[in-house]
Amino acid sequence: MTATNKITQLLNIKYPLIQAGMIWASGWKLASAVSNAGGLGIIGSGSMYPEVLREHIQKCKKATNNPFAVNVPMLYPDIEKIMEIIIEEGVKIVFTSAGNPKTWTKHLQDNGIKVVHVVSSVKFAMKSEEAGVDAVVAEGFEAGGHNGRDETTTFTLIPMVKEKISIPLIAAGGIATGRGMLAAMVLGADAVQVGSRFVATPEASSHPNFKNMVVNAKEGDTVLTLKELAPVRMLKNKFYEEIQELYSKAPSKEELIKLLGRARAKRGMFEGNLDEGELEIGQISGLIHEIKPAAEIVEEMISEFETAKKEVAQF
Structure with missing residues (x-):
């Protein structure tokens, strides 16, 4: 892995690999496991009451010395309280989604927090850059959960966003392997965000029934x-x-x-x-065949990324 990667420098992480903040799946156990493995773990606050989020942040701080983030869907009814807790607890990175990035970006940055906004289109990526965010996640419609209306795939979205913005770019949607990671970075991403693959882990807080259904998809x-x-x-x-x-x-x-x-x-x-x-x-659930620890997934993805990079160099 190159040491001069924009995202690893910005977020102070070892690998340009980020675990998505997923509703009902990403609590402190998953976030700390990914951060300890060299990626960036994210606590998904979308399914948490404010005090529950505080508890997860405190447990995550005890479980890892590495950076981790909190994802905040801005449609959240208690958003003022959520942001207050994030600042009080000294979280250094926030991923915002489902809303106008202008609303909270400056306030968070004034409190020493890096802000990354999740978008599903070129238009919103440009608006996010105008709003002053530190980086954007561009998510194709392959992704699970709430999604863009335009059905733009990751493969087309990433180069189109790359053409229009100058801030660091994270690719999401349909990425669960080292090869997928390399493909996204060849298209212009500085890092990848992975959701579905981390659902099928012992550390994900989602129900075993759901994890098994994902593995069998x-x-x-x-x-x-x-x-x-x-x-x-x-x-x-x-x-x-x-x-x-x-x-x-x-x-x-x-x-x-x-x-x-x-x-x-x-x-x-x-x-x-x-x-x-x-x-x-x-959609990438069709490529997920077993439940395995988050650290193993990070290790496998990085190893496969390096192997694929060497193979591509021989083309």
């Missing part, structure tokens, strides 16, 4: 749906069939909201209800 088992609300990629299951049935009746937005109800993602990913839950995972 094949190509075509995920789908991007509910675009009228907020596009989400998830595994096909009974709940998805109910969505399809409702779509056949040309539903109103209100009817879709009623079907979605509350806490669908928690029910599936955290409580393990594989029929009624919203099972958010990326």
Whole structure:
């Protein structure tokens, strides 16, 4: 790995490999394991009440001496309290998503925090740079969970974003191997963010039922749906069939909201209800075949990255 990488320098990490802040999957155990292995672990605050987040940050600080981050979806109702806790607890890196980066970037930076914003389009990458963020994550629609409406793939999004911004760029969506990491970096990324692969780890806080379903997923088992609300990629299951049935009746937005109800993602990913839950995972799940420790995943990805780099050099 090169020592002059923009992202490793910016975030003070060994490898340009970041674990995504995933709802119901990334608590302090996963974040500290990835950080200890030389990547950047992220606590996903989207499923946490403020005091629960504080507890996770404190436990993460005890479990690793390396940098880690907190991901904050800006649609969060208690966002003022969340940001206050992040500052009080001395977190040094924040990944913001699902909102206007202008709102919190300066305030966080004034408190010595590096800010990275997650986007799904060139337009929002440019707006993020204007807002003064330190780096952006550009996420293709292969990614699990909430997603861009334009269905731009990672392979096309990364070079288009690279052409328009000058700040460091992190690629996300459909990356779970060292080869995928190299491909993203050849296209112009300075680092990669990996979500789905880290769900299938003992350290992920998601339910074993969900982890096993991810490991057994094949190509075509995920789908991007509910675009009228907020596009989400998830595994096909009974709940998805109910969505399809409702779509056949040309539903109103209100009817879709009623079907979605509350806490669908928690029910599936955290409580393990594989029929009624919203099972958010990326297309790359078709390439994930076993549950293994986060440190092993980091090690394997970096090793495969180096091997692939040598192979490509011989082309």
